[in-house]
Every structure is written in C-alpha cells, then in structure tokens.
Amino acid sequence: MLTDMQIAILGGDARQLEIIRKLTELDARLYLIGFEQLDPLVLGTSKEKIKELDFSKMDALILPVPGTSLEGELETIFSNEKVILTEQMLQQTPSHCTIYSGISNSYLNQISNNANRKLIQLFERDDVAIYNSIPTVEGTIMMAIQNTDITIHQSKVAVLGLGRVGMTVARVFSLLGAQVKVGARKSEHLARVTEMGLKPFHLENLHDEIKDIDICINTIPHPILNAGVIAKMPLDALIIDLASKPGGTDFRYAERRGTKALLAPGLPGIVAPKTAGRILANVLSQLLGDDFDKGKGKEK
Structure with a gap:
C-alpha cells in the first residue's frame, strides 16, 4: 500500500x-x-x-x-x-x-x-519495453494493412534493428507469413536472426537489401533511412518508423520522392x-x- x-x-x-x-x-x-x-x-x-x-x-x-x-x-x-x-x-x-x-x-x-x-x-527497463512491444507490433500491423494494397502474407518486409521492439516485430510479421529479413550491426543480433529462422543482413549492406522490399519497419533512433537509402527502395514501398522522435527516416526526401513514410512512436498509447x-x-x-x-x- x-x-x-x-x-x-x-x-x-x-x-x-x-x-x-x-x-x-x-x-x-x-x-x-x-x-x-x-x-x-x-x-x-x-x-x-x-x-x-x-x-x-x-x-x-x-x-x-x-x-x-x-x-x-x-x-x-x-x-x-x-x-x-x-x-x-x-x-x-x-x-x-x-x-x-x-x-x-x-x-x-x-x-x-x-x-x-x-x-x-x-x-x-527491459520488462516495460518488452511488454510494450506487444501493442506496438499490433499497431504496426494495423498501419501496414491500412497503408498498403497487398497482404502481409508473402510480402517482403525489412526490419531494422533487433532490440526489444525489433525482435517482436520481426517474429510476428514472420508468423503472419511475411518474408522477413532483419538488419543489424552486432554479430550476436545477426546470429539471433538466424536462430529465429529469418534472413539476417548487416546494416552496411542496407542499400542492396532494400531494393525489393514492400515494407520497411525501422526501430533504430538514428538517421538510418537517409535519402540515399530511400532512393534505392521501390517507389511504392511503405516505411513505418517506430523509433522515438524524430525517428530514423528522412521524411522530407520520402515525401518529395513519393514514398509513403509514417512516423509512429508511442503506438501503445494510441492503439x-x-x-x-x-x-x-x-x-x-x-x-x-x-x-x-x-x-x-x-x-x-
């Protein structure tokens, strides 16, 4: 009490x-x-x-x-x-x-x-972040459905970062039938992606790995999706940025190019x-x- x-x-x-x-x-x-x-x-x-x-x-x-x-x-x-x-x-x-x-x-x-x-x-705290990853991924699924004209099943999804949120997002999208690959820098994260049955890639190769994706989900709170990376994406790809403000995406360039990019921090409090x-x-x-x-x- x-x-x-x-x-x-x-x-x-x-x-x-x-x-x-x-x-x-x-x-x-x-x-x-x-x-x-x-x-x-x-x-x-x-x-x-x-x-x-x-x-x-x-x-x-x-x-x-x-x-x-x-x-x-x-x-x-x-x-x-x-x-x-x-x-x-x-x-x-x-x-x-x-x-x-x-x-x-x-x-x-x-x-x-x-x-x-x-x-x-x-x-x-790990407990708070892990518990919150559950409503976060549900909100991410909602945004993906609302902002694409394809099913998540068989879609090509790139998840950037394998932190507490990234791991849950990658796992759940894979369970929904998406073809998920995960970009990370740490060797232990790349090993974990392999253990999860997903495709790992080093973020140094992001320019190449992003060329054929349908949805890119970023969890890294640094400018990772810059203009050079976005320019390599399919024009109709969807970016969902879950990182804390201001996110890791060049939203100005994405808008100018015509690529839909959504900043979505705080999803648990919304959905x-x-x-x-x-x-x-x-x-x-x-x-x-x-x-x-x-x-x-x-x-x-």
Whole structure:
C-alpha cells in the first residue's frame, strides 16, 4: 500500500488514467496537473494548477511517457493548459522525491541533475519495453494493412534493428507469413536472426537489401533511412518508423520522392492505451512501493 504517499501526475495521455486508478487503489494521494477535462474526478485525487502545486510535499512526480519537450513543456491531452516543468520546481521538492518518465532528453536530464533529484526512465527497463512491444507490433500491423494494397502474407518486409521492439516485430510479421529479413550491426543480433529462422543482413549492406522490399519497419533512433537509402527502395514501398522522435527516416526526401513514410512512436498509447497504461501502472506501483518500504516515502 502507498498510504500517505503524495504523488503529482503531471500531464499525459489515456495511459495515465490506468496509473491514476492503480495508485488510488493503493491509497496514494494524487495531485493531477493538466487533467481539467477529466470527469468524474477519481476519489483520492485533486486537480491542481502547476503553479499552485506545493512541490515541497511531493514524494514522487510522474511525467508523461515522452517526458518533456526541450523547452520543458509536458503533454496534456486532457487540458488546454500549457504545463511547463522547471528546475526551480524540482528544487522545491523533498530530497527523496523521485521523477518518473517514460523517456528523457537533454532538458529533463539537466534539470533533474541540477536539482539533484533521481530520474527513472521506465522505458529503459527491459520488462516495460518488452511488454510494450506487444501493442506496438499490433499497431504496426494495423498501419501496414491500412497503408498498403497487398497482404502481409508473402510480402517482403525489412526490419531494422533487433532490440526489444525489433525482435517482436520481426517474429510476428514472420508468423503472419511475411518474408522477413532483419538488419543489424552486432554479430550476436545477426546470429539471433538466424536462430529465429529469418534472413539476417548487416546494416552496411542496407542499400542492396532494400531494393525489393514492400515494407520497411525501422526501430533504430538514428538517421538510418537517409535519402540515399530511400532512393534505392521501390517507389511504392511503405516505411513505418517506430523509433522515438524524430525517428530514423528522412521524411522530407520520402515525401518529395513519393514514398509513403509514417512516423509512429508511442503506438501503445494510441492503439491500446488501457493495456499500455496497465503495464506502466504495475511497474510504477512496484517501484513506488519499494521506495516507500525503504523509508524514502517521507522525510525523516
């Protein structure tokens, strides 16, 4: 139980609703920032304006999955209010206060470090990333069906990257009957692709391997699909970029060439927000409970 723990939830999307439900069940006291349009109000919560929140009482801050923008702005789909998190706000929190975010960036890292507050990126955890790969691949299948005029079965699919998302995407598209090949750099990843019964190729050979594909699914958050690579693709190929913003695709060139390229980060929150929210809620409740049990939940 999280009785007497005071937590601020600062913006977010539909995934945050599952987090709110879970934490109120555990008897935490929640302060909701950027949820003016949320109705009815969940028992044990209160709506606040960020400038009126008493940060000195907060045991934890829960940010949206994308964290902040490079200007400190937080995503708030349940409010028209512009919510900005600053270093000064973090400095007002108790020293034990922990910040939870899905991912981070240079701004959030800097203000957390300057305020000497612990920042936990949930998507760096293997369990969260692997669980989230399930709704991610379902959303990818949906996008592939909606944006092509061929079946996935017998289509030629290239998956770039064999991380936690790439592995699930490659496996599921193969199970649907696609001819899947996977591009990677690490020898152990290429070996794993072979073990999975798929065709491996080194990313150094991407220009050659991309010439006959129907769908290219990128999971690498670096500029991998540049103009030179896209120019080698069939004109009617579909690019689905699952990497975090800004993705790994030259979208300007793809549009100019007439190749459809879709940036699709955060698919779990779009196609299955309840499931994605439950994944985050379960992990957060465990982490918050561990901190509380260790006596970090309140200042001594």
